[in-house]
């Protein structure tokens with residue numbers, strides 16, 4: 520059986536996307552989901568929710584101790600978040616490319632952060648979206664935001 524081609528579905532991956540509170544507040548959730556769908560990715564799960572300090576501490580554990588950590592948590596607690604699981608071949612790097620650079624001033628036109636975001640002079644960059652950065656992060660983050668998918 521070793522020469523049997525792998526099933527097509529084996530290459531499909533999932534990523535966690537968050538429309539951050541600035542995106543929801545500015546009524547850009549639809550525009551952001553439109554770009555994900557227009558690219559060809561499939562929406563697997565969508566939830567509008569209020570995060571908790573505990574959820575955000577787990578989600579952003581890698582940033583604990585950095586100067587923007589508490590401003591980031593406070594920002595993510597400042598309003599509703601639209602959490603999304605999207606699926607497709609290459610969706611993890613693919614959505615990061617759609618999102619653009621972390622700093623919205625440097626994010627290229629054509630990207631979500633480049634087209635729709637800007638620097639507001641705050642302690643944390645309000646850059647509209649989060650996207651998982653690796654298969655390991657995606658699995659960890661999907662389990663945090665959508666425990667029922669785990």
Ligand code: IDP
Nearest residue numbers: 587591620621642643644645646648649650652
């Ligand atoms: P990413 O969202 O592009 O993956 P990360 O380095 O994981 O960027 O940082 C998480 C979030 O923290 C960013 O999206 C942004 O909101 C904020 N952030 C990251 N670096 C800085 C910084 O140097 N100054 C202000 N805010 C930052």
Ligand code: MG
Nearest residue numbers: 649650651652
């Ligand atoms: Mg990140």
